[in-house]
Amino acid sequence: MILVTGATGNVGRHVVAQLAGAGLRVRALVRDPGRADLPEGVEAVKGDLTAPETLAPALTGVESVFLVWPGFSGEAARPVVDLVAAHARRVVYLSANAPAGTPTFHADVERLIRGSGINWTFLRPGGFAANTLGWADQIRTGVVRWPYGQASRSLIHEKDIAAVAVHVLTSAGHNGAAYTLSGPARLTQAEQVAVIGRAVGREVRWEDQEPQEAREALLTAWGDAAFVDGALKAWGRLVDEPEEVTPTVERLIGRPALPFEQWAADHVADFR
Numbered sequence: 109m110i111l112v113t114g115a116t117g118n119v120g121r122h123v124v125a126q127l128a129g130a131g132l133r134v135r136a137l138v139r140d141p142g143r144a145d146l147p148e149g150v151e152a153v154k155g156d157l158t159a160p161e162t163l164a165p166a167l168t169g170v171e172s173v174f175l176v177w178p179g180f181s182g183e184a185a186r187p188v189v190d191l192v193a194a195h196a197r198r199v200v201y202l203s204a205n206a207p208a209g210t211p212t213f214h215a216d217v218e219r220l221i222r223g224s225g226i227n228w229t230f231l232r233p234g235g236f237a238a239n240t241l242g243w244a245d246q247i248r249t250g251v252v253r254w255p256y257g258q259a260s261r262s263l264i265h266e267k268d269i270a271a272v273a274v275h276v277l278t279s280a281g282h283n284g285a286a287y288t289l290s291g292p293a294r295l296t297q298a299e300q301v302a303v304i305g306r307a308v309g310r311e312v313r314w315e316d317q318e319p320q321e322a323r324e325a326l327l328t329a330w331g332d333a334a335f336v337d338g339a340l341k342a343w344g345r346l347v348d349e350p351e352e353v354t355p356t357v358e359r360l361i362g363r364p365a366l367p368f369e370q371w372a373a374d375h376v377a378d379f380r
Contacts, residue, residue, distance in 0.1 A: 109169050110277055111196070113137045113157060114176030116144055118238045119202060122270030123174055123277075124150055132278065137166045160187040167195035172277050175201045180335065182216020189217070193224035198283070200276050202269070205232040205288045205352075206342070218286075229276050230286040233269050234351045235261035237291065237371040240300055247304055247379045253317040256343050257298035260350035262290035265366040265374075268357050275360050290354045292365040300368060307372035308379045319344065 110127060114120035115136035127134045128147040138144040141152035153166040157178055167173075173196045177185050192199055201221055203214040214232075221228045240263070246252040272289060276282045295303065298314035305312030319340050326336045357365035 109133045109135055110172045110174065111135045111137060111166055111170045112174045114174075114178070114202070115146070115152075117176060118236070118266045119269045119273070120174070120176060122267050123273050126270055126274045127277070130274070130278070135166060135170065137163075157188050158184075160191055163188065163191050164195075167191060170196045172196060172198045172200070174273055174277060175199050177201075177213070177217050180213055180332065182213035182220070185213075185217045186220055189220040189224050193221075193226040196226065198227040198229075198277075200229045200231065200273055200282075202273070203230045203232045203286075205234045205290075227283045229282040229284075231269065231272060231276070231289060232286055233264045233289040234291075235263045236269075237263040237265050237368055238375075239263075240304065241375070241378055243301065243304070244379050247301070247308065247310070247312055250310060250312055251315055252301045252312060253315045254297065255317050255319045255322045255340065256347055257314045257316045258296050259343050259346035260294045260296045261300075261346060262292070262294045262351045262353045263300070263368050263371070264289055264291045264357070265368075265371045267374075268361075268365050271361045272357060287356050287360065288352070288354050289356050290352060290365065292353065292357075292367055294350050294353060295368055303368055304372045304379055307369070307376050 112120050112124050115124050115138055124134055124136055125147050128150050135151045135153055136146050137155045138152050139156055141154050144152050146152055155162040155166045173192050199221060203218055204212060206212045218230055243252050269289060301312050301314050323336055323340060330336055
């Protein structure tokens, strides 16, 4: 039995679907089983990672766990990691390959997992292609205003992260591995917007926004000044120090990582 947390999220829903499609026993941790819309044969169990006392039924009889931590505090994951280690033999943790200087809770969660005694594998994707969904409203207007148009990232399709997770969950030889994942090529943020525009059949132009103006909006959304400032600094660094491109996806699953153009085509409806 494999337990998938974040089972209705961008990555988790693909992990669930791919595992179920392979005929494996899958249990999905969800807040509301009635609204989860899971593939046939997947067992939905109600639970919440931020309320560890709800997790025991989901972990009973589980061998492996795909773990997505939803909070900004890594230390808060301690009781969840302890429970997973007490019930399961292996955890695959969706971590991050964050740009240098970006505040991240993932290092703390990784540390907790290493110290728990459970067999582990860490997946460290860089920029998620799905994060560009944050521009959807602006894409519809034809103009995207955001800082650092020349910041360059190797964005990864969530389907590729899921495919790697499924491979690791269902094959041997990954214990103690930390895999850095990326898309197949770098694109600047301005180029990403142009790709999305072509996919939706609409000309979309980029306008550089002053970082201070973006900071005010991000403070409203995130509420943590240190996190916002660190993120803006890291994004700015990507102008001169582009995100790395790694061959890990192809090495693990036997096909090249999906290009951003494919991701945009898969998400046309989200931008219309």
